Amino acid sequence: YPDFACRAWVLFTGSSGAIVASGNVTSVTRNSTGDYTVNYTTAMPDANYTLAISASSNFNGTTNNGFAIGALRSNGLGNAPTLKSTAQTRFMVADAADTNTVVADSANTSFMVIR
Secondary structure (H helix, E strand, O other): OOOOOEEEEEEEEEEOOOEEEOOOOEEEEEEOOOEEEEEOOOOOOOOOOOEEEEEEEEEEEEOOOOEEEEEOOOOOOOOOOOOEEEOOEEHHHHHHHOOOOOEEEEEEEEEEEEE
């Protein structure tokens, strides 16, 4: 079988973008509430990679909320351009338990690139 590997990963704090632990990630930029850009140390060979992203369910100091994670787009979790390049990926985290699916910071977010 071919070898598919984790090319980058990071665990970061949602309220600040501060990295707790990582591999092949130079920084996480918190663009605004729930809106993040992960920047890679070594670029991906192309933008045809897949992402695995998860967020804790502690939004804004409350627990037991659901969450949604996705690329930025006008008909989903916000109104900003999608960014998935060889150098970085931008995505949003939202509190899906809210009836309006409000973009929110999670306590911790895990992010992984597989290629």
